[in-house]
Amino acid sequence: MQKLSLSQSLSQKLSPQQIQFIKLLQVPTAELDTRVEEELEINPALEEGREEEAAPEREEFEEGEVSSTEDLNVEDYLGDDDFSGYKMQGDGNYNDEEDREMPVAMQASLNDQLEAQLGFLGLDERQENIAKQLIGSIETDGYIRRELDAxxxxxxxxxxxETDIEELEELLSQIQQFDPPGIAARSLQECLLIQMERKSDDLEEDEVIQTAIRILSLCFDEFTKKHYDKILKKLNLDDEGLLKEAVSAITKLNPKPGGISGGLVKTQYLIPDFLLSNTDGEFDLTLNSRNAPELRVSQSYSEMFSAYDKSDKKDKKLKETVSFVKQKLDAAKWFIDAIKQRQNTLLRTMESIIKFQYDFFQDGDESKLRPMILKDIANEINMDISTVSRVANSKSIQTDFGIFPLKYFFSEGISTTSGEDVSSREVKNVLAELIDGEDKKKPLSDDKLEKFLKAKGYNIARRTVAKYREQLNIPVARLRKEL
Incomplete structure (x- = not known):
């Protein structure tokens, strides 16, 4: 027999307006123009331009709605795909007076470049179609990973x-001679060999190049693992200097000849969200002017609503019109409010970060960065951690000594033997210095690095050393070994 029971639970849901604000908050300055243009297109009650008079006061949020994001956890409402990530390429220079359009440089796609070179092969129509199929199978990094029988x-x-693998192999070998060198390879080994063999065409008698080709052909596994003693033995080499030169020649080759763009190449310049200047110790923080678009509610729509609202309410079509106009007016007011709230939240967050990292912002000395986590800033400005996270993960600031993403200023704390807390960034710098200064013939293991760090006063575990080393993209000791 089924039993019925009652249970009580408290839950808090975000209103559509709050979700709109959070989505706007995470949009970088470079993409805000696009978002505003989208809203202008879909809402005729929203216009560009400064408000000549105060817009009608919007009604208070109904119960359950709030205009701030305090104590709200929005992670369940928004996914990572709600906005595109920061494009951190370019020199980062920006002038407030620049055009609103992003500067974009265009080039031909990789496929276009390769197909243009087909004309030099003198192929018939059938062969050209096969070759184009091969080129179309090249991935963005320049490799063909699809099996030839497929x-x-x-x-x-x-x-x-109708064709066969032998014909494909013959055409593929010709495509592999195209620029960029190493294109259309099926493995890293083949990619490097193609590039090195092209060098040998010009330097056939060069002993270094020939040794490099032998290493790639016969000792690729040993090369990737840096087992140089095994290479010397396998190739019957007595000259370590020759081996060192050959390895150096290989490491200068391009492992990704296709690049990473694949399609049209775009260079998009980073536009900082904040501008900070320091005059005799006095900070002047401003939002990038692109964060303050001039928007207003359409006066004609407001007058239209007022006229309709005073008319006969019994007409069904008129009711629908009034409802439509009111919906668009409310959406316009909400969007303008969300933009203003976005500006306020950005400034409050950045001001708190500057206050926390005051010493760093004085001169840009990385060693002066204090340990700081999202909770520190969230507590300071009385906002939810998720709100601070969305600001920190997608925004940057221009200072007198460069442009920095906001997440640069956040780091864990590590205790020292003197009882002080230092930034994990400082520990990473010391770790990098230790590895830079090590004997490359006998690189330091993580255990030895741990002991050196502890000797310098940093209380750190070996697993933390390994984590920081990986975050710095530094390989393990065995792979750092040199001849």
Whole structure:
């Protein structure tokens, strides 16, 4: 028999307006223009331009709605795909008076560049179609990972072209001679060999190049693991200097000849969200002017609503019109409010970060960064950690000594033997210095690095040393070994 029971629970849901604010908050300055333009397109009650007179006061939020994000956890409402990430390329220079359009440099796609080189092979129409299928199978980093027998089937089903692996191999070998060097390889080993063999065409008698080719052909596994003693033995080499030069030549090759763009190459310049100047110790923090678009509620829509609202309410079509106009007016007011709230939240967050990291912002000395976590700032400005996180993860500030992403200023704390807390960033710098100064013939293990750090006063575990080393993109000791 089923039993019925009652249970009480408290839950807090975000209103559509709050979700709109959070989404706007996480949009970087470089993308805010696009978001505003989208809203202008879909809402005729929203216009560009400064308000000549105060807009009608919006009604208070109904019960359950709040205009701030305090004590709200929005992680369950928004996914990582709600906004595109920061594009950190370019020189980062920005002038407030620049055009609103982003400067973008365009080039031909990789496929276009490769197909343009097909004309030099003198292929017939059938061969050219096969070659284009091969080029179309090249991935963004320049490799072909699709099996040739699968490409044979692709040609049969899609283009009704009968071929075999031998013919594909022959055409592929010709494509592999195209620029950029190493293109259309099926493995890293083949990619490096293609590039090195091209060098040997010009320097056929060069002993270093020939040794490098032998290493890639016969000792690739040993090379990737830096087992140089095994390479010397396997190739019957007595000259360590020759081996060192050959390894150096290999490491200068390009492991990703296709780059990472794949499509049209775009260079998008970083536009800082905040501008900070320091005059005799006095900070002047301003929002980038692009964060303050001039928007207003359409006067004609307001007058239209007022006229409709005073008319006969019994007409069904008129009721629908009044409802539509009111919806658009409310949406326009909410969007303008969300933009203003975004500006306020950004400034409050950045002002708190500057206050916390005051010594750093005086001269840009990284050693003066204090340990700081999201909770420190959230507590200071009385906002939810998730709100601070969205600001920190997608914003940057221009200072007198460079542009920094806000997440640069956040780091864990590590205790020292003197009882002080230092930034994990400081520990990482010391770790990097230790590795830079090590004997590359006998690189330091994580255990030895731990002992050196403790000798310098940092209480740190070996697993933390390994974590920081990986975050610095530094390989393990065995892979740092040099001849």
């Amino acid at each position: 490409i044979v089937n692709d040609l049969a089903f899609a283009q009704n072209i």
